Structures are given as structure tokens and as C-alpha cells.
Amino acid sequence: MERHTLTFRLPIDSTVHQIIEHLTLKKYLVPVAGFNHSWQVFIGDKIITSFKGNNVEPEKSPSLDNSVSSYLDNGRVNVYIRYQSAET
Helix, strand or coil: CCCCCCCCCCCCCCEHHHHHHHHHHCCCCCCCCCCCCEEEEEECCEEEEEEECCCCCCCCCHHHHCEHHHHCECCECCEEEEEECCCC
């Protein structure tokens, strides 16, 4: 699978949940046929939350309320999303 990038700006006082809301509005995560798959959301090497199936709301996590500023690295926050296919 090829990587793709989306770059955007949000206010420094935004929360991680607001980043995820923005990605949801942009339809960044494509719907996938089937069941029991998920998307894991990382900042750096830390899993912040996940999406089960084609849900548009992430699983509850205390990290969602964290300020984006706590994850800044050279003025940027890099969010990575990894697809986890269903077990067959």
C-alpha cells in the first residue's frame, strides 16, 4: 500500500480530537468493505486512538483531549494512520 500525505493547519490550541475531526471531514479514511478491520492513529510511535470498522468517531481515549502543542516537533505534528485488516 502506498503512503499518502495531507497537510493542513490548525490553531496551536487545538486538541488531538480536532485533528481527527478534520481528517474525518476531509474523508481521509476511506470506507472499507467487510467487518472487524480498524485504523490506528499514531503521533510518533504512540497509539493515540483507533477507529473500528468504518466508524467516523474514534474509540475513547484520554489522549484525544491533549493539546496539539504537547506533540509539536519542529513546529509540526505528524499524525500517522495505519490500517489493520480483519483476521481471516
